[in-house]
Amino acid sequence: MTQQPFSRPGAVDLSGLGQASASGPGAPGAPAGGAPGGALSAYAVTVTEQNFQATVEASMTAPVLLAFYSRSRSPESARLADDLEALSGEFEGRFLAGLVDIDATPQIAQAMQIPSVPLVVAVLDGRPMPLLQDAVSREELRTALTQVLQQLTAQGVTGRHQPRSPQPQAAGEDAEQPAVDPRYAAAQAALENDDVDGAVAEYQKLVDANPADAEAAAGLAMAQVLQRTRGVDLQQAREAAAAAPDDVAAQTLVADLDLLGGHVDDAFNRLVELVRRTSGSERDAAREHLLGLFGAVGNDDPRVLKGRQNLASALF
Structure with a gap:
């Protein structure tokens, strides 16, 4: 994997997108990065000007890997995009593969200031970073993705995307799953x-x-x-948090207690506002704690989806 400085280290600027005609290049239904005429993986999406913002926002749930390619100018970049799509199914939602044909969607390439293809950009919490700029084999790509996801898990990033399309049930497979693993x-x-x-x-x-x-x-x-x-006294914890509204330890403890008490939205909102008010290492600690609570509740819970949207607003 080649790590190089990326020209846009902050949040992606989407202001220039979304203006293209739905009948123009990159409109919904544009060819996917996979085999011609074939269906996309359940964890891959063809990126267009219309869905680019939604695809980036999906990185608040779990990583999004954008594969930029051109079949006409760089066949190896198209092969890399195909491989990333295939592997997205193997990893079962640990990342969403976003397939970006730079010939069909030049506005996206311009907004992201893409220097050349092949290029795979990882987006997490709306922030892009270059991940891969070489045409590697599928096995090398699988190894690299495994290492990256292991590092993210160690940092508390454990989200998983929901399938974007129904997955066919294998012949003879029982619809009912085991109750206990x-x-x-x-x-x-x-x-x-x-x-x-x-x-x-x-x-x-x-x-x-x-x-x-x-x-x-x-x-x-x-x-x-x-x-x-x-062993924590709820009343004392609340009094301590009220007396120190910007104290990360006090606020995260009450958020934990709220979560256990069933006040999930209160827990999330408390930490979202803490992220909004703080900066530096304190902000990072509040954000990481909130992401941990998201994981505890479950990423498919609508309260988590709303919480992630509010967190994105607080961050950007």
Whole structure:
């Protein structure tokens, strides 16, 4: 992987997009990056001027990888885009592949100031960074993606995209899924026995073994909320937070308590406002804590989707 300075290190400027005619290049239904006439992966999208902003905003849930390519000018860039699309299915939503044909959507290439293709740009929380600028093999790409996602998981980024299209059910496959996954049995048993530390340890083992396991990451996040709030007096915590509105430790503790009490929106809003008011390392800590609470609730929960939108507004 080649890491080079990217000309737009901040949030993507979308002001020049969305003005193209729906019948022009890049309109919905434009050819995808995959095989001609073939269906996209459930975790890939053909990026157009019309859906570019929505695609970037999807990075508030989990990473979006934008593959810029030109079939006519750089066949190797088109192959890389095809490989990224194929691998998006293997990773089952850990990232969304955005396929950007720079010939069909020149406005996007201009807005992103794309120097050349092939180029894969990672977007997380609306912020782009160059990820890959070489035409590597599919196996090399798979290895690189695994390493990047492991690093993100270690930083608390455990979100997962929902499928963009229905996935066909295999012949003979039962529609009903097992009620209990045995991988999580030990952690769940620990929670049932009020052994929060044991549950944290068990979920941590699962995450260490498979950083892409979103279920284990969510379980770990919730177990850590239980661990942080164990023995805490709610009234005292609220009084401390009221007395120090910009104290990250005080505010995150009350957010944890609100979450456990079922006041999910209150927990999210408290930390969104804290992100809005703070800066530097304090802002980063508040944001990371909020992302952890998102993971504990579940990324497909509508309250999380709303919370991510509010966080994006607070950040940008």
